[in-house]
Amino acid sequence: MTTAGAGAARPRAGAGGAGPAAVALRDVAKTYGRGAHAVEALRGVSFEIRDNEFFTLLGPSGCGKTTLLRAIAGFEQASAGAILLFGADIVDVPAHRRPVNTVFQHYALFPHMTVAANVAFGLRRLRRPEGEIARQVAAMLALVKMEALADRLPGQLSGGQKQRVALARALAPAPKVLLLDEPLSALDLKLRQAMRQELKQIQATTGITFIFVTHDQEEALSMSDRIAVMSEGRVQQIGPPAEIYEHPANRFVAGFVGDANFIPATVVGEEGGRVRCRTPAGLVLAAGAAPSPPGGRGTVLFVRPEKVGLVPAGQGTVEGRVRGLQYLGDAVLIEIDIGEALPLVASERMARLGQAARRPGDRLGVVLDPAALQLLAG
Numbered sequence: 505m506t507t508a509g510a511g512a513a514r515p516r517a518g519a520g521g522a523g524p525a526a527v528a529l530r531d532v533a534k535t536y537g538r539g540a541h542a543v544e545a546l547r548g549v550s551f552e553i554r555d556n557e558f559f560t561l562l563g564p565s566g567c568g569k570t571t572l573l574r575a576i577a578g579f580e581q582a583s584a585g586a587i588l589l590f591g592a593d594i595v596d597v598p599a600h601r602r603p604v605n606t607v608f609q610h611y612a613l614f615p616h617m618t619v620a621a622n623v624a625f626g627l628r629r630l631r632r633p634e635g636e637i638a639r640q641v642a643a644m645l646a647l648v649k650m651e652a653l654a655d656r657l658p659g660q661l662s663g664g665q666k667q668r669v670a671l672a673r674a675l676a677p678a679p680k681v682l683l684l685d686e687p688l689s690a691l692d693l694k695l696r697q698a699m700r701q702e703l704k705q706i707q708a709t710t711g712i713t714f715i716f717v718t719h720d721q722e723e724a725l726s727m728s729d730r731i732a733v734m735s736e737g738r739v740q741q742i743g744p745p746a747e748i749y750e751h752p753a754n755r756f757v758a759g760f761v762g763d764a765n766f767i768p769a770t771v772v773g774e775e776g777g778r779v780r781c782r783t784p785a786g787l788v789l790a791a792g793a794a795p796s797p798p799g800g801r802g803t804v805l806f807v808r809p810e811k812v813g814l815v816p817a818g819q820g821t822v823e824g825r826v827r828g829l830q831y832l833g834d835a836v837l838i839e840i841d842i843g844e845a846l847p848l849v850a851s852e853r854m855a856r857l858g859q860a861a862r863r864p865g866d867r868l869g870v871v872l873d874p875a876a877l878q879l880l881a882g
């Protein structure tokens with residue numbers, strides 16, 4: 505929770521700039537316990553987070569996100585590998601000397617201190633002059649829009665307000681890297697959505713590198729410059745949100761980051777940059793090259809529900825029959841059987857649906873556009 509402070513001025517490389525990475529992880533592993541009780545929380549984690557980046561660790565509960573943040577913060581020692589902050593190995597640097605600060609899910613505010621005193625806490629420990637502390641506290645409270653409540657106690661604040669104070673307190677000593685461990689998960693949906701944009705804006709305003717942890721894919725997609733998707737202690741894919749969503753590296757990422765259909769497929773040939781696949785619903789073409797070796801078991805065709813086209817019977821790539829409908833307000837999910845009862849989900853925006861209301865039992869054509877299909881190893 506403490507920090508070495510702003511430190512010496514440094515050139516601002518900016519996201520994608522040429523300076524050293526804000527954080528570099530080299531083959532980091534972490535095992536808790538020993539022998540039969542050992543838990544491998546991190547395995548061979550290697551990647552770099554750029555200075556001034558809004559970077560997100562995304563993955564299901566238990567995949568190692570908090571462990572990785574704690575290793576960067578210095579609360580946990582990695583079992584193997586190296587962690588570099590701005591090019592310097594920090595293995596021997598204790599937590600309170602790292603230019604890093606953390607915002608936790610459960611705000612951990614000091615209940616007997618006012619909002620202003622909470623925000624000032626880290627600066628007082630660094631023995632900053634009182635004038636500077638007052639200026640910085642005012643600036644941070646303005647940044648999180650809490651100036652009016654500076655004299656309140658935490659018990660007099662809502663959950664969202666407490667989280668703002670926790671954020672201001674963590675930002676006050678001007679860390680170079682801010683770690684945020686599921687900071688929005690205790691807030692209700694509307695507030696969470698509003699805070700996404702605010703956090704993004706605060707990151708851009710301060711230029712501090714944010715490492716944001718969440719299990720919520722929508723949160724990750726809407727806020728991040730880049731996302732690392734994790735599963736069982738390993739990084740599955742790193743990239744900008746659109747790349748992760750549109751071109752998942754494997755079945756896990758495809759299924760975790762958004763809704764996905766997987767159609768069992770066997771590669772039977774290649775033609776003109778497309779792969780011909782046999783599926784339970786018939787022959788289907790997909791863009792891209794066949795995986796090698798071709799025709800392996802467990803290969804699936806992946807397609808997002810919004811990329812599945814629905815047309816009158818006889819006009820699609822394959823034939824289908826509506827099994828059920830799920831009304832979502834702005835869209836409707838249409839569960840379809842293709843082939844011999846192979847389930848497929850399509851989604852249609854209500855605004856575009858017009859007269860074409862679907863009913864269970866309806867026969868229709870299902871358009872599987874090769875450009876929207878991707879072959880993945882199962």
Ligand SMILES: Nc1ncnc2c1ncn2[C@@H]1O[C@H](COP(=O)(O)OP(=O)(O)O)[C@@H](O)[C@H]1O
Binds near residue numbers: 543
């Ligand atoms: N102090 C600990 N002792 C033993 N096992 C732990 C400890 N902390 C975490 N783990 C285990 O390590 C794995 C990763 O946990 P964690 O990093 O908290 O995941 P996440 O934050 O993604 O939910 C889980 O299997 C968890 O049970």
Ligand SMILES: [Mg+2]
Binds near residue numbers: 569
């Ligand atoms: Mg966690």
